[in-house]
Structures are given as C-alpha cells and as structure tokens.
Amino acid sequence: MITTKELLKIESVKPELFLAGSSSCAGCPSVLALRWALKALGKKTVVVSPACCANVYIGLWPKASPAVPYINMAFAAGASAAAGVVAGYESLGKKDINVLTWAGDGGTVDIGIQALSGAIERNTNFIYACYDNEGYMNTGTQRSSSTPKYTVTTTTPTGKHMHKKDISQIVAAHDIPYVATCLATDPVDVYNTFMEAKAIHGPKFIHILTPCAPGWRFDVANSIDMGAMAVKSGFFILWKQVNGRLEIKKKSLRYMDKQKRIPVGDYLKGQGRFSKLTKEQIDDMQNWVDKRCEKISARAEYEANL
Ligand SMILES: Cc1ncc(C[n+]2csc(CCOP(=O)(O)OP(=O)(O)O)c2C)c(N)n1
Numbered sequence: 001m002i003t004t005k006e007l008l009k010i011e012s013v014k015p016e017l018f019l020a021g022s023s024s025c026a027g028c029p030s031v032l033a034l035r036w037a038l039k040a041l042g043k044k045t046v047v048v049s050p051a052c053c054a055n056v057y058i059g060l061w062p063k064a065s066p067a068v069p070y071i072n073m074a075f076a077a078g079a080s081a082a083a084g085v086v087a088g089y090e091s092l093g094k095k096d097i098n099v100l101t102w103a104g105d106g107g108t109v110d111i112g113i114q115a116l117s118g119a120i121e122r123n124t125n126f127i128y129a130c131y132d133n134e135g136y137m138n139t140g141t142q143r144s145s146s147t148p149k150y151t152v153t154t155t156t157p158t159g160k161h162m163h164k165k166d167i168s169q170i171v172a173a174h175d176i177p178y179v180a181t182c183l184a185t186d187p188v189d190v191y192n193t194f195m196e197a198k199a200i201h202g203p204k205f206i207h208i209l210t211p212c213a214p215g216w217r218f219d220v221a222n223s224i225d226m227g228a229m230a231v232k233s234g235f236f237i238l239w240k241q242v243n244g245r246l247e248i249k250k251k252s253l254r255y256m257d258k259q260k261r262i263p264v265g266d267y268l269k270g271q272g273r274f275s276k277l278t279k280e281q282i283d284d285m286q287n288w289v290d291k292r293c294e295k296i297s298a299r300a301e302y303e304a305n306l
Pocket residue numbers: 051052053054075076103104105106107108133135136137138139144
C-alpha cells in the first residue's frame with residue numbers, strides 16, 4: 001500500500017499510459033481513475049471497453065489518449081471480448097499481459113451482467129473494472145439499475161423508484177479471488193487497488209464510484225469532495241474481498257459507526273439530480289444506508305473471526 005507522498009513520486013517515474021488531450025468532460029474522475037489504473041498495470045496491458053463514455057474520451061486515433069492497445073466493443077460484450085483476448089494470449093503462451101475491461105455501470109450492471117457472470121465463472125484471468133457514474137451518461141443521463149433511488153434522470157423525470165443494484169456484492173457471491181470497491185476521486189485508493197488486483201491470478205472485479213458533474217449536476221470543482229462525502233455518509237462503502245474474506249478498508253472503517261457518519265441528505269443535497277427530495281425520501285435513503293452499513297460491518301466482523 002502506498003501513501004499520497006509515494007504516489008506523487010510514482011507519478012513522474014512510472015510511464016504515462018493515458019496521454020494528455022483526452023476528449024472527456026472537464027475534470028472527469030473516470031479519466032483520472034483510468035490513468036492511475038494504467039500506471040498500476042503498466043505497459044503490458046490491453047483494455048476492452050464496451051459502449052460507454054470511455055469510447056469517447058479516449059479520443060480518435062492517431063491522437064487517442066491510451067498508450068496501450070484499446071478495443072472498443074459492443075455494449076453487452078465487455079467481459080466476453082476480454083475473455084477472448086485472454087484466451088488468445090494464453091494460446092500463445094504469453095502470461096504477462098494484463099487484460100482490463102473498463103466499463104460503465106450500464107455496460108456492467110444492466111446489459112453486460114451475463115457476459116461478466118460467465119467470464120468470472122469460467123475463471124478468466126482478467127480485471128473487470130466498472131466505473132460507476134450511476135447512469136447512462138454518454139447518451140444523456142438515462143437511468144441504469146445502478147442509479148440510486150429517487151434520482152431524476154431523463155428516463156425517470158419524477159425520480160427513480162428502486163434502490164441501486166449492489167453489483168459488487170452480486171459479483172462477490174461468485175466467490176472469485178478479488179473484489180474491491182474504490183473511489184475514482186482518490187488516486188491513492190485506485191492505484192493501490194489495481195496493484196493488489198494485478199498480483200492475483202484469476203478473475204478480479206473493481207467497482208469504482210465515479211462522481212459525474214454534468215450527470216449528477218454539481219460544480220465540477222467539487223468532484224473530490226463529492227467522492228469523499230459518498231464515503232463519509234456511508235452511501236458508498238470501501239471494502240475488499242480477498243479469497244472469500246470481506247474486509248472494510250481503513251478509509252471507510254470509521255464511518256461504519258453511525259455516530260461518525262454525516263447525514264446522507266448532506267451528500268445528496270449537493271447534487272441537482274436530488275434537488276426535489278422530500279424529508280420522507282431522505283429518511284428512506286438514510287434507512288437504506290444505515291442497514292447496508294450494518295449488514296456489511298456484520299459480515300466483515302464475522303469473516304475476520306473465521
Ligand atoms: C445494444 C446497445 N444499446 C444502446 C446503445 C447506446 N449506448 C451507447 S453508450 C450507452 C450508455 C452507456 O452507459 P454506461 O455503461 O453507464 O456508461 P457511461 O456512458 O455512463 O460511461 C448507450 C445506451 C448501444 N451502443 N448498444
């Protein structure tokens with residue numbers, strides 16, 4: 001595990017694999033996370049992205065930002081295409097290539113879930129990273145099953161009726177060697193998580209909460225704070241499950257105590273997509289957060305004693 005100071009040193013020493021001039025929205029945390037993921041994985045990496053913002057923000061050849069091979073793939077096929085790349089390299093006897101699927105929540109939690117489930121069940125040696133901006137942002141902010149309850153999107157103009165689907169727990173139930181959550185707005189967390197995943201053989205899944213200023217409707221200058229508040233409110237819990245044992249990351253641990261958490265309403269109210277929340281709806285969200293924190297804490301405690 002490295003610290004912020006060490007990360008700053010690595011910044012200039014490790015090769016830059018996501019070059020300047022990306023065509024993302026200004027300050028997009030998904031780009032920040034991909035840049036640090038590639039710093040961790042290194043040059044011998046192939047990326048596969050199903051239809052999502054990333055296909056756009058990598059830019060056009062010959063001026064594209066990734067300095068590694070990058071395959072743009074059909075919406076449903078992020079994991080299956082990566083599994084094909086892995087099989088190809090294995091048949092050539094090449095064992096030192098990292099294959100990374102870099103996908104949005106729509107391409108993961110909705111349309112890509114069966115390809116993902118199949119690839120990890122077949123024990124594919126790859127990393128699947130879902131940068132979760134909680135909606136179909138590339139096509140103009142439609143809801144996905146990872147969009148939180150009550151969110152106003154173009155397809156839920158009066159607010160979504162269902163809670164966010166818990167993709168990382170669904171993947172964790174496949175009992176693969178490594179599942180982790182991290183924050184796109186925290187490069188240290190991103191770097192450490194990808195370094196850890198890289199060292200493990202088999203399927204790895206990383207769920208990255210990715211605040212999206214235009215889609216969530218907040219000032220882009222607040223992106224880092226927005227990510228931090230998601231954790232401080234317990235809305236997003238940082239944890240990892242290594243070889244079947246779930247552990248809450250240090251950065252989330254203190255917020256498992258309800259007294260230490262900030263009210264989830266403080267986090268939600270900073271986002272235009274929640275501007276019409278009623279008191280009852282905020283209470284419902286608080287209840288959802290409290291129950292999830294309790295459930296995950298209880299699991300971590302139980303598994304620590306196994
Ligand atoms: C089968 C299919 N349906 C719809 C589309 C149009 N489409 C392209 S990207 C996208 C949204 C992707 O959302 P998400 O995976 O969350 O990534 P984000 O755009 O948020 O980065 C959609 C609906 C498509 N390319 N293929």
